[in-house]
Amino acid sequence: MAVLEKEAQEEMDIFSSTIRGFAQEKIAPVAASIDENHKVPSDLMEEMKEMGMFGVPFPEEYGGSGFGWRAYYVMVEELAKIEGSIPAIIGAHTTIASNTIFVAGTDEQKRKYLTPLAQGRYLGAFALTEPGAGSDAAGIRTVATRDGDSWIINGSKCFITNAPSADVFIVFAKTDMEKGARGGITAFIVEKGAEGLSIGKVERKLGIRGSETSDVILDNVRVPDSQVLGEVGEAFKYAMRVMQNGRLSIAAQSLGLAKGSFEMAVTYAKERQQFGKSIASFQTIQNKIAEMKMELFAIESMLESTIRLMEAGKPFNLEGSIVKAYASEKADAIINESLQVFGGYGYTMDFPIERMLRDSRVNRIYEGTSEIQRMVIAKEVFRG
Numbered sequence: 001m002a003v004l005e006k007e008a009q010e011e012m013d014i015f016s017s018t019i020r021g022f023a024q025e026k027i028a029p030v031a032a033s034i035d036e037n038h039k040v041p042s043d044l045m046e047e048m049k050e051m052g053m054f055g056v057p058f059p060e061e062y063g064g065s066g067f068g069w070r071a072y073y074v075m076v077e078e079l080a081k082i083e084g085s086i087p088a089i090i091g092a093h094t095t096i097a098s099n100t101i102f103v104a105g106t107d108e109q110k111r112k113y114l115t116p117l118a119q120g121r122y123l124g125a126f127a128l129t130e131p132g133a134g135s136d137a138a139g140i141r142t143v144a145t146r147d148g149d150s151w152i153i154n155g156s157k158c159f160i161t162n163a164p165s166a167d168v169f170i171v172f173a174k175t176d177m178e179k180g181a182r183g184g185i186t187a188f189i190v191e192k193g194a195e196g197l198s199i200g201k202v203e204r205k206l207g208i209r210g211s212e213t214s215d216v217i218l219d220n221v222r223v224p225d226s227q228v229l230g231e232v233g234e235a236f237k238y239a240m241r242v243m244q245n246g247r248l249s250i251a252a253q254s255l256g257l258a259k260g261s262f263e264m265a266v267t268y269a270k271e272r273q274q275f276g277k278s279i280a281s282f283q284t285i286q287n288k289i290a291e292m293k294m295e296l297f298a299i300e301s302m303l304e305s306t307i308r309l310m311e312a313g314k315p316f317n318l319e320g321s322i323v324k325a326y327a328s329e330k331a332d333a334i335i336n337e338s339l340q341v342f343g344g345y346g347y348t349m350d351f352p353i354e355r356m357l358r359d360s361r362v363n364r365i366y367e368g369t370s371e372i373q374r375m376v377i378a379k380e381v382f383r384g
């Protein structure tokens, strides 16, 4: 057992150093231009797809790398140390879009859609949020009505990551107006090019600018029965299930951005001279570094213990919400403090810290805001 654990650890170390090397060599040189041009270069996207980075947790049988969720979170952390858009793109594609098919799809749906998604031949989008239904996701108004052996979907979605370039959309719609989260919502697989499916307003954002976010309009989109994902009426359950993986992904993304900024701040503090000394010799700067290191250790420990619960097949809803909220909030604080160590230079675009601060901010909002995570935490606590 001990030998197996050691082997597994060694494999994970090789995997993480491969991703780290790739991120430093291929992503770091273009990270600023991704932010400026609002686009990840297509040759870089292709290379990541060829490396299997779009299907890390899924079994090889369905086109994945078969490395599992732990490896996926390690990858997200390593990518986020350098840049925030790429983990956001891969995160939405993997944890919520592809994963809904993995969790709820039939074998046929997995072969037809999950396989090309995991291989990176298709890009996935998860379309739940609507203008009137964000935190209150069960309040969606998109409707799917039965017509013979197919369904007709009408409605509009907003803030959908990857939508402008997506090949496959997981669309959530009401199929029973009398029922809500329980029994009233169904998920459908909708392909790019379906008649009546169009992309609306593309958002201009504070950060993760290389990740596309847009409205999705569904105007009498007809899908056959074979595109229903899982049980009719049961999709809210699937959405909540995949968001558990999503929340850990956001935590890993937050951890990566915070660690990346922190490491830069430490290097800079040693190099920057003021009053004839390196600023690292000032106790106030040392305190900042110590505080940041303590918070990083807390995030890492929380994430590790939550991943262990997941790997042991135990519930981790409470811990997932705790680490999602904690990591995203503390990461913002760590990056902000790292920027402070850089002084005026940190505020300029000559250094990556201001971009990382902007990239990090969304982590407190998507996949359930910090306020919603607190509601989940309190509910779990009172339920005892």
Ligand SMILES: Cc1cc2nc3c(=O)[nH]c(=O)nc-3n(C[C@H](O)[C@H](O)[C@H](O)COP(=O)(O)OP(=O)(O)OC[C@H]3O[C@@H](n4cnc5c(N)ncnc54)[C@H](O)[C@@H]3O)c2cc1C
Pocket (backbone or CB within 6 Å): 092, 125, 126, 127, 128, 129, 133, 134, 135, 136, 158, 159, 160, 161, 162, 205, 213, 362, 365, 366, 367, 368, 369, 370, 371, 372, 375
């Ligand atoms: C960049 C980006 C990408 C996204 N990608 C996707 C995607 O791929 N797919 C998708 O479906 N969605 C996506 N979203 C949507 C995201 O999940 C929602 O924005 C989020 O759930 C919050 O919903 P809202 O924006 O409507 O805010 P609201 O729900 O209107 O919340 C506004 C404020 O009120 C607070 N609030 C709301 N209800 C309560 C309550 N009961 N108690 C206390 N406070 C409350 C919130 O915490 C927040 O501070 C994305 C969003 C962004 C910004």
